[in-house]
Amino acid sequence: MQQKHFIPLMLAMSLATSAAAQEVTIGVTMGTRGPGASFGVAYSNAFKLMPKTIGGQPVKFIIYEDKADAAEAAKNARKLVTEDKVDVLMGSVSLLATTQVAQVAHELKTPLLALSPAILTFDKLEWTFVLPQRTGLMMSAVVEHMKTNGVKTVGYIGFSDPWGDFILNATENLGWSAAQIHVVSHERYARTDNDVSTQVGKLIAADPDAIVVGATGGGGALPHAALIARGYNKQIYHNHGTANREFIKLGGKAVEGAIAPSGPLLVAEDLPDDNPIKPVALDFIKRYEQSFGEGSRNASSGYSYDAYLLLNAAVPIAMQKAGPGTPEFRPALRAALENVHVIGTHGVYNTTPKDHSGLDDRARVLVRVENGNWRLLK
Secondary structure, three states, X not given: XXXXXXXXXXXXXXXXXXXHHOOEEEEEEEOOOOOOHHHHHHHHHHHOOOOOEEOOEEEEEEEEEOOOOHHHHHHHHHHHHHOOOOOEEEEOOOHHHHHHHHHHHHHHOOOEEEOOOOOOOHHHHOOEEEXXXXXXXXXXXXXXXXXXXXXXXXEEXXXXXXXXXXXXXXXXXXXXXXXXXXXXXXXXXXOOOOOOHHHHHHHHHHOOOEEEEEOOHXXXXXXXXXXXXXXXXXXEEOOOOOOOHHHHHHHHHHHOOOEEEEOHHHHHHHOOOOOOHHHHHHHHXXXXXXXXXXXXXXXXXXXXXXXXXXXXXXHHHHOOOOOOOOOOHHHHHHHHHOOOEEEOOOOEEEOEOOEOOOOOHHHOEEEEEEOOEEEEOO
């Protein structure tokens, strides 16, 4: 009798172990406090809307706070891989923090769904898949608009950090190669500054045909408002880092007419009905705003959700080679992520071994502030 009971017990234990081994564990490092809080909270909110399964398997999220600090983000990523044994990483909320996480992912050979850009060569991004649109892709829409409207000279003012470098370099390189547009004056300011009158004075003295602001969030409202106050009445452009509600909230009426590139999520209702992204974005917006309030939509939450969608497509493919929780699953998941076709809230992702973003022109639109809201620029 004891043997008869013993065999089913062992079988039950085996089945329980097998079921547990099939759980996909996702490790997230996120800055919901500190300088990146406005972005971090939005990124984090999306996780509250995600299903309890991924690719048909149960999913567990382990989320650590990094305050958008690069060293803390790297520490979290290392702990998630070495101690928590996650199958895949997500994060973080700033360029420098994400760069550090990407380096850990490369070292420990763990797939990373990067929620903001990373400053690394492609060989160091072997394990990283970047959700936000490339800066060149986004700013090329701005340059095209400049060319169409006869802009020949541009003034630039941006953060005195790598993000400011990103936007300036894209503007200079694209402007010259695509439209022979020259940057005639460029100024910088710190993220913590509350006065840019000196820089604005120099820009106005240069009298450019248009001005580009290389900032993020509400930080882009400071120079824009200062330019308007000094009587600058030509077009002021921004980048995808300022296409959010915080920018309008802080800038008020001064930022009316601002133009920026954005993912289509921000203005999904304005998209043509035949746009494949529209139904996906509208569904996400409906669920997000039901939970977090009308008008709470934002690009950051969409990147988190698109990361989930990519994994949802890749997990079943990877499981044909190995199960979650095993050392073999990580490279299998990486290989699967290099060959997915996913329609997300921000674009259509067609990844390849040579393109870990997979986004094309459908992932960008130009938007303008009209009556206190971002609207599609048609």
